[in-house]
Amino acid sequence: xxxxxxxxxxxxxxxxxxxxxxxxxxxxxxxxxxxxxxxxxxxxxxxxxxxxxxxxxxxxxxxxxxxxxxxxxxxxxxxxxxxxxxxxxxxxxxxxxxxxxxxxxxxxxxxxxxxxxxxxxxxxxxxxxxxxxxxxxxxxxxxxxxxxxxxxxxxxxxxxxxxxxxxxxxxxxxxxxxxxxxxxxxxxxxxxxxxxxxxxxxxxxxxxxxxxxxxxxxxxxxxxxxxxxxxxxxxxxxxxxxxxxxxxxxxxxxxxxxxxxxxxxxxxxxxxxxxxxxxxxxxxxxxxxxxxxxxxxxxxxxxxxxxxxxxx
Amino acid sequence: xxxxxxxxxxxxxxxxxxxxxxxxxxxxxxxxxxxxxxxxxxxxxxxxxxxxxxxxxxxxxxxxxxxxxxxxxxxxxxxxxxxxxxxxxxxxxxxxxxxxxxxxxxxxxxxxxxxxxxxxxxxxxxxxxxxxxxxxxxxxxxxxxxxxxxxxxxxxxxxxxxxxxxxxxxxxxxxxxxxxxxxxxxxxxxxxxxxxxxxxxxxxxxxxxxxxxxxxxxxxxxxxxxxxxxxxxxxxxxxxxxxxxxxxxxxxxxxxxxxxxxxxxxxxxxxxxxxxxxxxxxxxxxxxxxxxxxxxxxxxxxxxxxxxxxxxxxxxxxxxxxxxxxxxxxxxxxxxxxxxxxxxxxxxxxxxxxxxxxxxxxxxxxxxxxxxxxxxxxxxxxxxxxxxxxxxxxxxxxxxxxxxxxxxxxxxxxxxxxxxxxxxxxxxxxxxxxxxxxxx
Numbered sequence: 001x002x003x004x005x006x007x008x009x010x011x012x013x014x015x016x017x018x019x020x021x022x023x024x025x026x027x028x029x030x031x032x033x034x035x036x037x038x039x040x041x042x043x044x045x046x047x048x049x050x051x052x053x054x055x056x057x058x059x060x061x062x063x064x065x066x067x068x069x070x071x072x073x074x075x076x077x078x079x080x081x082x083x084x085x086x087x088x089x090x091x092x093x094x095x096x097x098x099x100x101x102x103x104x105x106x107x108x109x110x111x112x113x114x115x116x117x118x119x120x121x122x123x124x125x126x127x128x129x130x131x132x133x134x135x136x137x138x139x140x141x142x143x144x145x146x147x148x149x150x151x152x153x154x155x156x157x158x159x160x161x162x163x164x165x166x167x168x169x170x171x172x173x174x175x176x177x178x179x180x181x182x183x184x185x186x187x188x189x190x191x192x193x194x195x196x197x198x199x200x201x202x203x204x205x206x207x208x209x210x211x212x213x214x215x216x217x218x219x220x221x222x223x224x225x226x227x228x229x230x231x232x233x234x235x236x237x238x239x240x241x242x243x244x245x246x247x248x249x250x251x252x253x254x255x256x257x258x259x260x261x262x263x264x265x266x267x268x269x270x271x272x273x274x275x276x277x278x279x280x281x282x283x284x285x286x287x288x289x290x291x292x293x294x295x296x297x298x299x300x301x302x303x304x305x306x307x308x309x310x311x312x
Numbered sequence: 313x314x315x316x317x318x319x320x321x322x323x324x325x326x327x328x329x330x331x332x333x334x335x336x337x338x339x340x341x342x343x344x345x346x347x348x349x350x351x352x353x354x355x356x357x358x359x360x361x362x363x364x365x366x367x368x369x370x371x372x373x374x375x376x377x378x379x380x381x382x383x384x385x386x387x388x389x390x391x392x393x394x395x396x397x398x399x400x401x402x403x404x405x406x407x408x409x410x411x412x413x414x415x416x417x418x419x420x421x422x423x424x425x426x427x428x429x430x431x432x433x434x435x436x437x438x439x440x441x442x443x444x445x446x447x448x449x450x451x452x453x454x455x456x457x458x459x460x461x462x463x464x465x466x467x468x469x470x471x472x473x474x475x476x477x478x479x480x481x482x483x484x485x486x487x488x489x490x491x492x493x494x495x496x497x498x499x500x501x502x503x504x505x506x507x508x509x510x511x512x513x514x515x516x517x518x519x520x521x522x523x524x525x526x527x528x529x530x531x532x533x534x535x536x537x538x539x540x541x542x543x544x545x546x547x548x549x550x551x552x553x554x555x556x557x558x559x560x561x562x563x564x565x566x567x568x569x570x571x572x573x574x575x576x577x578x579x580x581x582x583x584x585x586x587x588x589x590x591x592x593x594x595x596x597x598x599x600x601x602x603x604x605x606x607x608x609x610x611x612x613x614x615x616x617x618x619x620x621x622x623x624x625x626x627x628x629x630x631x632x633x634x635x636x637x638x639x640x641x642x643x644x645x646x647x648x649x650x651x652x653x654x655x656x657x658x659x660x661x662x663x664x665x666x667x668x669x670x671x672x673x674x675x676x677x678x679x680x681x682x683x684x685x686x687x688x689x690x691x692x693x694x695x696x697x698x699x700x701x702x703x704x705x706x707x708x709x710x711x712x713x714x715x716x717x718x719x720x721x722x723x724x725x726x727x728x729x730x731x732x733x734x735x736x737x738x739x740x741x742x743x744x745x746x747x748x749x750x751x752x
Contacts (some may be wrong), residue, residue, distance in 0.1 A: 059602075062639040069752040070605060071560040071597040078500055078552055093714075096748055100473060103552060105496030110470055119364035133715055141367060155360065233713060234680050260640055262680075 031168050034080040034107075036091045037064050038285040039147040040117055040156070042293045044084060046182045047161040051171045057095075060285025063260040065137070065232070069094040074102050081167060083107035084160065087118035090144035113167065118144065120159035121152040124213045136230025145282060148300075149214035150190050153293055157182050189294050193301050194219070200308040204252035206243065206269075208261045211282050215300070224250050227257070227266055235265040247273045253311035254304075256280045278307045370423060426466030426474070429747035431521045433459040434740045441725070441733025447701065448576045448693060449533045449725065452737060457482050459520055465748045471496040475748070477519065488519070488543065502550050510542040510572075511550075511564040511593035512611045513629045513652050522750050524648070524675045526721045526739040530689035530703050531669030535656045536627065537573035542580070542591060542613060544568035560597040566590065570615045576695070580615030580625060589615025607633040619660035625694075626657040646677040656694045667692035669700075675707075683709040689725075699728035717741040 033054040035041040041056040048054060055076055058067045064086070077083065077098055085091055099107060099114075106113035123142035131140045146152050161179035165172030201220040205212075208227040216223045225246050229239035246252070253275040255266045259282075266277045280303055281287060284296045437452035452458075460480040467473045472494045479488040491506025509517050515532050520539070528539055536542060546568030553561040570582030570589040580589045591613045599605045611629035616622075630653045637646040651672040658665045669691025677683050689703035703725040710718045719739040726732045 059639055063643055066643055068635075068637060068642075070599065071562070071595070071607075071752060072558065072599050072605070074552060074562075075558070075560055092746075097750065097752070100493055100495055101502060101550075103495070103497070103500035103502045103550075105471075105498075108470070108495050109467055111496070116368065119368045120361070121364065122360045123363065123367070133713075137714060141370075155357070260643065262641075262644060 031081045031164060032079050033082045033084065033164075034076050035084040036086050036095060037147075038283050039293065039296070040084045040086060040160075042284040042291075042296075043117075043147075043153060043157045044160050044164075046293065047157050047175050047178045048164055049174065049178050051168065051174060052164065056285075057098075058283075060281070060283040060290070061259045061287075063258070064090055064283070065093060067091070067094045069098050073098055077102035077107060078104045080104060080107050080113065082113045082115060082163065084115045084117055086144050086147070087116035088123065088141045088144035088146075089139050115160070115163050117156045117159065118142075118146065120155040121146040122149065122155070122214070124217065125210065136228070137232030138230075143210060143213050145211040146214050148212065148282065149218040150186055150193070150297065151218065152214060154183055154186055157186075185294070189297065193297055196301050196305055197221075200305065203254070203308055204250050205254040205256055206247060206252055207256040208258055208266060211258060212256060219301075224252050227255065227261075227269065240265055240269060244269055244272045247275065254278060254307050256304075258282050259286050274311075276307050276311050278303050280304070424466075426464045427746040427748060429463040429465075429743065429745035431459075431461045431463070431519075431744075431747060432457070432740075432742045433461070433520055435526060436738040437735055438738075439723075439733060439735030441731065441735070443733065444727050444729040444731055446576070446693070446696060446699065446729075447727055448538065449527075449530060449701070450538075451733075452527075452735075458739075461488065461519065461521065463745075463747050465746075468492065486540075488540075491548075500551055504548040505546075507543070507545040508548060510544065510566055510568065510591040510613070511548070512536060512542050512591050512613050512627065513593075513609065513654070514631045514633065514650065515652060516541040519750070521741050521743075524673070524683070524685055524709070525687060525705060525707055526719055526737040527705075527723065529652070529671035529673075529687065529691075530701050530725070531652065531654050531671050531691035533577065534691040534693045534701065535579075535654045535667060535669050536629075537579040538577040540573060540577075542568075542572045542589075544570070544572050544580070544589065546588070555596075558599065560595075562595045562597075564591075564593040564595070566592070568615070572615070578618045579627075579694075580613075581618040583616060583621040587616040587621075589613065603638045604634070604636045607631075607635070617658055617660065619658070623659040623661075625659070628655040628657075629653065644677070644680050648675045649673070650675075654691075656697075658694050658697075660695065665695060665697040667694050667697040681711045683707075683711075685709070693728070696728075701728050702726040715743045 031048070031052040033044050033048065033052050035044060035054060035056045037058050038056040038060040041054045044052065044054045057073050057076070058064050083099070085095060099109065105111060108114060118141075123146055125143035127135070127138060127140060131138060147156065157179055161175040164175045197219040202222060204222045204224045206225045206227065207223055210226055210231055212223055215221070225243050227235050227240075227243065229236050247269070253273065255270055255275055255277045257263060257266045257277055257279050259279055263277060263279070269275065270277045280300050281290055281296060284290055284293060287299065290296050290299050434456070435452050435458040436455045438454075443449065443451050458481070462478045462480065464476040465474070472492050474492050475489065476487075477489040479486045487507055489506070489508045491504045491508045494503040497503060511517060513536070515523070515528060516536055532538060532541065546566055548564060548566040550562060550564040553563055555561040568589045568591070570580050570587045572589065573579040582588070591611070593609060593611045595607070595609045597605065597607045609629075609631040611627070611631070613627040615625060617625040632651050634649045635647070651670065653670040654668070656665070656667045658667070671687055671689045673685060673687035675683055675685035685707040687705045687707070690700065692698070692700045703723065705721050705723045707719060707721045712718070717740070719741070721737040721739070723735045723737060724732065
């Protein structure tokens, strides 16, 4: 009698059979939503309430351009009914391979469970004319940091509520009610924020990266320059000197820095200009206490008003 | 952009008579002003919504335009009043007039083009030492445009995406990879069909431009086919296996024609149709903390070799990677420690060769643009298992931006024939266009 032989095909087949046998995905009762960033998760939570579970891939204190595409994220993505992305190529460096490898047909680009939230928002800084990388890591479709305008928050939440209702028609009215409630609370909060920021209307400031245009537009602030010479390019001595000159000429005293950038250059600029460095939060979850969309604006507006008062 | 201007103009023009009418009748009362403000706000919202839809249309992948079974949901506008319907018709008309772009077809045709990228890889070498005749590690010339990798990547349809990586040397062209990935299969399977780098260990899957070194480790060169590695036409099936305690487990099974490498670096050779080669890989991954993770893999490959029609080669591999990257400072500091161990069992005349080799490396990111690394190599040769080469490298890399790298590597190699080489390698990598991100 011949010995049992394991040919190459049978080894591979056994390997895959093992994978199938061990892989019986559990039925999820609630809609499972995965978002690229915490801000989208916060807005989804507002309208989704307890009928969904939502989790963000990126943390609020990390640079959303450079998130590592860890395999552990695949475990989240493979269960997701809906993937919400910021879009405008913010996640281009890390999200596409995760989506491809997830083996989840529902969230592939173009599928019903893939939602690009940028379609709902007012987008600024859309480049005109020729776009080249001599301009740095410029986003050809516009500035992706658009959630920092409460009006955009409202628009995104409305779009997400419609999408959740589309995926779960039985709870559609619940999501719409949640959105109406969010809208009311946001309108009240906006009135408070507008009042707090009104005295500083027209004030000039500098940001490290160009991540503030929507906030600045909404609250009437004037961003006159950036610590980065070009988006994504680290500060250079010549640009820093130019920026110091500009800030002195424009009497600009506030430098906003995202929590993931080094403070060395901003601090030296502040020393030269008599200005103040403010480490603001671009995203929900940037600090432990900033757990929702409202607290994000509360936090940043408190920081800004203090900084403007201190540099009158 | 022209469309955008037309959209905004259309909306503004259509509201102008309305505003004129209201202001001309009399001094507007407070409720009138409030109503007008609301109307302007509503129109603003409509413009933003239309701009969003236009962006989606412009950036929509082919999958979105042919939604069979997987439809794209555009935002649902509120019930449209007749005036707005007229505006929409005007806008639709304006959008219908697509501009001709340089005789290359309409913008819609260009929107469906794949992402195109070219990555240039220039290598220069200085140093002394002659490479023994039987050594598998080949010397770099003084200067060469080592590789120009053209990438063409796109979503094919709602069920699959396609990736091509065509590698141009100074002479000759090689299809490094060209495969379709079926992303919408049941039971969460991911299937690739085409020519691809096999999932045997870590380095074998990496393209040259994502390696942290200029060369490949000695063990890759001596046992796993060198630069091309196990890279063959075939089918790959992978699936994530549920595991407890947040452990990521993924199994990959691959079947190839059975031809990988050539000459001294030949790994597999197919003598007849049934001489397929197979690769199996099991990957486990665990986040130890938010900043640190551990990645361990087991690999197996089997195929016929170039010694003769019935001679088999079995390869076994273990890989381990530890990564550290603090999230708040992820763009400034990171550390990656890697190691791979390979065993080769090669049937050949007169006696089977059993060779072992490994490399271990560490790379630390000093600052936003600077990386320092080192690697230790030791490997026997697959066809002459009694000959073992040793080596070591120190690597310094500077990143002017995300799209270019300048790298220097000092490499010492102690060949089994009691010859050694001291070399200084220099590399410039530069990237044009939209190159898709590589898997982690």
